[in-house]
Amino acid sequence: xxxxxxxxxxxxxxxxxxxxxxxxxxxxxxRTFELHGFANIETRAVEPLERLSKGGEIDKEIYxxxxxxxxDSAGDSGLALHFDLTVxxxxxxxxxxxxxxFPFRRFQIQPAWRGERPQEGRYRQFTxxxxxxVGRDTLGFHHDVEVVRVMAExxxxxxxxxxxxxxxxxxxxxxFYRGLGIPxxxxxxxxxxxxxxxxxxxxxxxxxxxxxxxxxxxxRCVEMARLRTSDTVYLREYVxxxxxxxxxxxxxxxxxxxxxxxxxxVAGERVRVEANLRIARGLDYYTGxxxxxxxxxxERLKSIGGGGRYDALASDGRTTYPGxxxxxGVSRTVVPLLADGALAPGRKVPSxxxxxxxxxxxxxxxxxxxxxxxxxxxxxxxxxxxxxxxKQIRYAERRDIPYVxxxxxxxxxxxxxxxxxQVKDIRSGDQSAADPHSWTPAEETEK
RNA sequence: GUGGGUGUAGCUCAGCUGGUAGAGCGCUGCGUUGUGGUCGCAGAUGCCGCGGGUUCGAGUCCCGUCACUCACCCCA
Numbered sequence: 001x002x003x004x005x006x007x008x009x010x011x012x013x014x015x016x017x018x019x020x021x022x023x024x025x026x027x028x029x030x031r032t033f034e035l036h037g038f039a040n041i042e043t044r045a046v047e048p049l050e051r052l053s054k055g056g057e058i059d060k061e062i063y064x065x066x067x068x069x070x071x072d073s074a075g076d077s078g079l080a081l082h083f084d085l086t087v088x089x090x091x092x093x094x095x096x097x098x099x100x101x102f103p104f105r106r107f108q109i110q111p112a113w114r115g116e117r118p119q120e121g122r123y124r125q126f127t128x129x130x131x132x133x134v135g136r137d138t139l140g141f142h143h144d145v146e147v148v149r150v151m152a153e154x155x156x157x158x159x160x161x162x163x164x165x166x167x168x169x170x171x172x173x174x175x176f177y178r179g180l181g182i183p184x185x186x187x188x189x190x191x192x193x194x195x196x197x198x199x200x201x202x203x204x205x206x207x208x209x210x211x212x213x214x215x216x217x218x219x220r221c222v223e224m225a226r227l228r229t230s231d232t233v234y235l236r237e238y239v240x241x242x243x244x245x246x247x248x249x250x251x252x253x254x255x256x257x258x259x260x261x262x263x264x265x266v267a268g269e270r271v272r273v274e275a276n277l278r279i280a281r282g283l284d285y286y287t288g289x290x291x292x293x294x295x296x297x298x299e300r301l302k303s304i305g306g307g308g309r310y311d312a313l314a315s316d317g318r319t320t321y322p323g324x325x326x327x328x329g330v331s332r333t334v335v336p337l338l339a340d341g342a343l344a345p346g347r348k349v350p351s352x353x354x355x356x357x358x359x360x361x362x363x364x365x366x367x368x369x370x371x372x373x374x375x376x377x378x379x380x381x382x383x384x385x386x387x388x389x390x391k392q393i394r395y396a397e398r399r400d401i402p403y404v405x406x407x408x409x410x411x412x413x414x415x416x417x418x419x420x421x422q423v424k425d426i427r428s429g430d431q432s433a434a435d436p437h438s439w440t441p442a443e444e445t446e447k
Numbered sequence: 448g449u450g451g452g453u454g455u456a457g458c459u460c461a462g463c464u465g466g467u468a469g470a471g472c473g474c475u476g477c478g479u480u481g482u483g484g485u486c487g488c489a490g491a492u493g494c495c496g497c498g499g500g501u502u503c504g505a506g507u508c509c510c511g512u513c514a515c516u517c518a519c520c521c522c523a
Contacts, residue, residue, distance in 0.1 A: 006496085006514060060448080061521080084523075116521070117448085128523055282522075293523095305523065329523030358481075393483040406482085426483070
């Protein structure tokens with residue numbers, strides 16, 4: 001008992017019937033991404049620490065690697081586990097720039113690690129699915145629209161509740177703040193991001209104290225952030241009606257309208273793309289489009305995905321590689337939904353057929369049946385031991401194997417003239433004669 | 448990192464003001480001797496998280512510790 005391992009908080013491990021769902025999600029996402037020409041890559045789990053830590057809040061969540069033999073705590077290797085897929089990707093682009101074709105579009109589905117306190121939907125190891133498009137020196141704005149569309153399409157294919165992709169634009173925010181005359185625009189963005197958990201009055205106070213805004217300016221920031229709509233005509237009216245003139249603001253508004261309008265085609269009942277002027281994103285490398293994804297009914301999970309435009313995340317000094325991308329939290333979404341039954345578990349075992357075993361002497365006959373079925377792509381296993389058939393049926397039932405196959409007997413054991421092959425659908429109880437070289441399972445049991 | 452909650456059978460949990468451990472589900476067997484699911488009967492299973500203290504006696508009270516969990520912070 002004391003030998004029984006206890007769970008490690010924040011490192012979720014799925015049972016087979018749950019893992020099969022996660023794998024289906026990953027396969028579905030991959031299919032959609034590839035349909036749009038995104039190539040897959042996998043980056044190493046580890047990056048040099050100084051590349052990861054750029055002085056953000058996230059620094060203290062980084063797991064550092066250290067050899068056990070290292071003399072003391074100062075002896076870390078300078079290597080650390082990546083905490084997202086964007087930073088490693090930027091490094092990858094710089095490192096392999098000479099061998100890549102630009103604009104480079106890739107998707108990446110991998111674990112990432114963060115040393116924070118776990119909670120529902122927040123883990124220390126989690127799988128993330130990212131798509132990005134990166135250009136050399138320049139990257140057309142239409143790619144902003146494209147990545148959002150692709151992710152919207154990919155998410156629409158998944159068996160999830162409804163969700164919304166809420167889009168904003170850093171240029172719009174910055175231009176508005178600049179036009180308003182706020183001294184510290186960056187600080188103001190960080191504060192306005194807190195609107196969803198703080199009272200407007202509290203955020204106003206922060207804007208005044210942290211960003212040097214006047215009280216009146218602060219209230220206008222809060223007012224601007226209030227709008228959330230998928231109606232871009234109204235969006236334009238509203239923003240222009242705020243009475244702030246700024247070139248950057250106008251550009252940002254145009255871009256935001258373009259993204260929302262550009263996604264109108266894929267947006268449907270379950271996946272909505274809308275403008276939300278409160279979305280800012282904490283990370284400071286975003287320069288234009290920013291977005292976050294929220295699951296209907298699971299707002300408590302906060303965003304299940306996010307992303308945006310970054311014009312200068314990767315640069316080797318001579319060349320800059322602007323990019324735009326979106327990431328989706330696979331673990332963050334799948335694990336809580338499985339836990340509360342919103343996602344139905346899959347089967348525990350891939351086998352569709354269990355071939356019964358009469359006795360050890362007839363194992364070759366059972367194996368032959370299994371081989372015939374497998375040769376036609378039907379996942380099949382042979383019973384582990386020649387127990388009573390009732391037991392063997394229960395074995396199949398417990399593993400969610402829908403069919404049990406009773407091999408033919410040739411009558412050589414003297415019982416009678418022998419029997420035909422029989423296959424039983426244990427969900428319905430129906431049993432009938434069948435030929436292992438031609439029998440196929442009913443439609444609905446195929447994956 | 449800070450604060451709250453919880454650790455009892457494989458799982459979910461009960462166990463009163465301290466008196467030597469329980470239920471449901473699951474599991475095993477039998478009824479049913481090579482066709483499951485229902486039903487009935489029988490059975491197995493616990494260092495009561497760990498360490499210390501109080502006590503004649505601790506699952507129960509006290510202290511510590513570890514783990515899990517929730518919230519804050521931050522984010523996928």
